[in-house]
Amino acid sequence: MSTRCEMILEELDEYLIELEDFRETVLSTMVMVNEIPAPTFKERNRADFLVDRFSELEMLNSSIDEKDNVLGIIPGRVGDRDILIVAHLDSLFDETVDHTVTLEPSMAIGPGVSDNSLGAAVLGTLPLIMERVGLELDANLVLLGSSRSLGQGDLEGLRFVLENYKRPFTAAVCLEGIRLGRLSFSSIGMLRGELTYRIPEEYDWTKFNSVGAIVDMNDMINRILEIPLPRKPKTTIVMGQMEAGTSYNTLPTKAKLRFEIRSESEELVSELATRISFLAEEMTSKTGAKVEFKEIARRKPGGTNFSHPLNTISREILKRLDIKPRITPSSSELAALIDKGIPAITIGLTTGENAGELEESVLIKPINKGLAQLMALLKAIDMGCTNES
Numbered sequence: 001m002s003t004r005c006e007m008i009l010e011e012l013d014e015y016l017i018e019l020e021d022f023r024e025t026v027l028s029t030m031v032m033v034n035e036i037p038a039p040t041f042k043e044r045n046r047a048d049f050l051v052d053r054f055s056e057l058e059m060l061n062s063s064i065d066e067k068d069n070v071l072g073i074i075p076g077r078v079g080d081r082d083i084l085i086v087a088h089l090d091s092l093f094d095e096t097v098d099h100t101v102t103l104e105p106s107m108a109i110g111p112g113v114s115d116n117s118l119g120a121a122v123l124g125t126l127p128l129i130m131e132r133v134g135l136e137l138d139a140n141l142v143l144l145g146s147s148r149s150l151g152q153g154d155l156e157g158l159r160f161v162l163e164n165y166k167r168p169f170t171a172a173v174c175l176e177g178i179r180l181g182r183l184s185f186s187s188i189g190m191l192r193g194e195l196t197y198r199i200p201e202e203y204d205w206t207k208f209n210s211v212g213a214i215v216d217m218n219d220m221i222n223r224i225l226e227i228p229l230p231r232k233p234k235t236t237i238v239m240g241q242m243e244a245g246t247s248y249n250t251l252p253t254k255a256k257l258r259f260e261i262r263s264e265s266e267e268l269v270s271e272l273a274t275r276i277s278f279l280a281e282e283m284t285s286k287t288g289a290k291v292e293f294k295e296i297a298r299r300k301p302g303g304t305n306f307s308h309p310l311n312t313i314s315r316e317i318l319k320r321l322d323i324k325p326r327i328t329p330s331s332s333e334l335a336a337l338i339d340k341g342i343p344a345i346t347i348g349l350t351t352g353e354n355a356g357e358l359e360e361s362v363l364i365k366p367i368n369k370g371l372a373q374l375m376a377l378l379k380a381i382d383m384g385c386t387n388e389s
Helices: 003-010 012-019 023-034 044-056 113-133 156-164 213-225 266-287 309-320 333-339 367-382
Strands: 060-064 070-074 082-088 107-109 140-146 171-176 182-184 189-198 235-244 254-263 290-299 344-348 361-363
Touching: 003 012, 003 309, 003 367, 012 113, 012 367, 023 044, 023 107, 023 113, 023 367, 044 060, 044 070, 044 113, 044 140, 070 113, 082 113, 082 156, 082 333, 082 367, 113 140, 113 171, 113 361, 113 367, 140 156, 156 333, 171 333, 171 367, 182 309, 189 213, 189 266, 213 235, 213 254, 213 266, 235 266, 254 266, 266 290, 309 344, 309 367, 333 344, 344 367
Parallel strands: 082 140, 082 171, 171 344
Antiparallel strands: 060 070, 070 140, 107 361, 182 344, 189 254, 189 290, 235 254
């Protein structure tokens, strides 16, 4: 590692001191972000809040595009390169959920605080964070609050920006609220799918073995789990969610199963999707119900190598902060950046509990380490410490 890159690591202690009391600013912004519901495809109100913050901080070209992405630019001293910082705006929770955040001495609790209100809050305070530690870059920083990322959104917002932004990105950093220490620089092959089971109104319930949607869908799950999976390439099928039934004593006529296929092999993802589609057709023919397979999202495997300079300096930053790096593949925003050949990494900003639940939480104390990590990483990218050459 070069001397100038080593100097960045030595500045981390100063960053920690300067950011010790800055957590309150980030937390207050996170609370305001989180209390605006933003389910996928309905992020506009949250986008309006964030673009107002960008404008208040005098970012260049603060705007909302036709997909409800929010963009703002922190101009660099030279401005000959663009570095992308992205955090998704959408949440798993819809408008029917109480989005109030409870602040306790050690943590903040509320649905969506970690995924991804904290990431969006860091976007909305980034110029202030940089000012606090005295960080000025030569490159422009393009801040993106991306829409339509989760579930059926399938990264639509980010993909739209990558297709239409006029200049290439030197590198990109994706912000996630939790799992401080995570480093994701590769994307695993993935397919998210839905199986929908519907019994027609004219169905003959007197026929043998008429058991309803839940039992038949459970049989489908068992059939899927019987599909042999190889150890290499690493492959798994995750049963994520099932919906069925309306009461204790009524045979259900509808059921929906959401699942995800993950594999290091793109070909194996496609093969397994085909087998599940065949199982749906087979159940349709056997039960008389209509069983449909629908592909919701797909990712290709790819990414940079473990030894890439961006990944190397990211690990060194965490080690200097006394945080053990955890290398995990990602299927989120990183995947769209990889598809475009942009060196990119996903980092976590703090630790937390109960991700994806109403009692989702983020711990307050580690946030300053997450912010210091981000400052050092941005400086390393700007100074060329992450260039393969």
